[in-house]
Amino acid sequence: MTLIDQLKEYKLDDGLLVSKPENIQYITGLKASFGMVFIQKSGQITLITDGRYAETAKQLCQERKINFQLFDTDFPTRFAQKIRGTIGVETSATLGQLEQFKKWFSNVDFKPVSQIVENIRAVKTTEEIEHTRITAEHTDQVLHKISSYIRPGVTEIELCFTLENLLRENGKFGIAFNSIVAFGEHTARPHHSQTDRKLNNNEPILIDCGSTYQDYHSDITRNWWCGNNVDKKYKEKHDLLLKIQTQVNQKCISGTATKDIDNFVRKELKSDAEFFTHSLGHGTGLEIHELPNLSVKSESILQTNNIITCEPGLYYPGEFGIRIEDQLVVESKFSKKHILTQFPKELQIIT
Numbered sequence: 558m559t560l561i562d563q564l565k566e567y568k569l570d571d572g573l574l575v576s577k578p579e580n581i582q583y584i585t586g587l588k589a590s591f592g593m594v595f596i597q598k599s600g601q602i603t604l605i606t607d608g609r610y611a612e613t614a615k616q617l618c619q620e621r622k623i624n625f626q627l628f629d630t631d632f633p634t635r636f637a638q639k640i641r642g643t644i645g646v647e648t649s650a651t652l653g654q655l656e657q658f659k660k661w662f663s664n665v666d667f668k669p670v671s672q673i674v675e676n677i678r679a680v681k682t683t684e685e686i687e688h689t690r691i692t693a694e695h696t697d698q699v700l701h702k703i704s705s706y707i708r709p710g711v712t713e714i715e716l717c718f719t720l721e722n723l724l725r726e727n728g729k730f731g732i733a734f735n736s737i738v739a740f741g742e743h744t745a746r747p748h749h750s751q752t753d754r755k756l757n758n759n760e761p762i763l764i765d766c767g768s769t770y771q772d773y774h775s776d777i778t779r780n781w782w783c784g785n786n787v788d789k790k791y792k793e794k795h796d797l798l799l800k801i802q803t804q805v806n807q808k809c810i811s812g813t814a815t816k817d818i819d820n821f822v823r824k825e826l827k828s829d830a831e832f833f834t835h836s837l838g839h840g841t842g843l844e845i846h847e848l849p850n851l852s853v854k855s856e857s858i859l860q861t862n863n864i865i866t867c868e869p870g871l872y873y874p875g876e877f878g879i880r881i882e883d884q885l886v887v888e889s890k891f892s893k894k895h896i897l898t899q900f901p902k903e904l905q906i907i908t
């Protein structure tokens with residue numbers, strides 16, 4: 558599936574205006590706070606940006622054989638007003654952006670469309686998979702290192718700071734998202750923000766983090782226990798989740814409806830299903846959350862070379878929560894080597 562196929566499918570005979578930064582980056586290679594890409598059915602692509610990015614943009618356009626238009630005061634008369642017809646505009650554009658587009662492209666009717674470029678981005682190239690593999694391997698190494706910082710008395714904020722320094726590794730990698738570091742009862746909040754709460758002996762720890770390499774994101778969640786006396790209920794629920802998560806990874810093969818995979822988890826959890834309070838997973842790439850969605854509400858079918866997370870969780874308010882998250886490359890058959898996150902999934906006990 559190419560962009561041009563997508564334009565045909567969405568009946569955008571006069572073209573598509575792309576404004577989402579990650580989509581612009583995907584098509585042209587340009588990372589910019591301001592830009593647009595105009596795509597025509599003929600296959601002609603035009604990158605539009607202002608003077609701050611012009612030099613980089615021109616070079617990229619030359620390499621990729623796309624047209625360049627400088628966004629300056631003459632842009633509306635020189636380029637935009639010459640475009641006519643019905644042009645697709647991404648629903649990710651803000652109302653403010655749309656008002657501006659209407660002023661510049663005054664002879665155009667805009668038709669809101671969603672997920673055109675995102676549908677293409679969902680299937681990764683060899684290079685994109687390689688970038689993700691590199692960043693996932695790095696995050697695995699960081700998790701091995703962070704274990705030595707998990708000790709009674711450390712606060713969530715301190716541990717998170719150490720974690721994120723390790724993830725950056727002197728600038729070689731970036732941070733994929735605000736890392737989640739939760740102790741004790743805080744682990745029951747799936748997206749907890751770290752506090753100055755100290756870790757006590759015989760408490761659980763949940764860490765959900767990732768790094769970026771060439772702007773591709775890794776994402777992993779693991780669980781630790783500090784102390785010798787692992788709570789019986791906690792251990793039981795961790796064992797249950799581990800068993801199901803391992804099984805569900807094997808169901809992530811091309812041709813499978815993601816809602817069926819999500820439903821499988823809920824069925825296996827039986828009476829604990831009510832404590833699994835979010836969807837099963839998501840695609841990753843230039844963004845941390847992209848297509849496909851793994852959810853009961855999703856119509857997505859897994860495709861070869863999707864990169865997805867598989868992250869069932871159980872959350873018992875006021876007590877504890879557990880989430881086991883792997884990131885994997887979808888293929889037609891399951892193999893352990895398609896799992897990008899190789900850090901052990903078993904409960905990590907720190908004594």
Ligand SMILES: [Mn+2]
Binds near residue numbers: 776777866868882
């Ligand atoms: Mn995730």
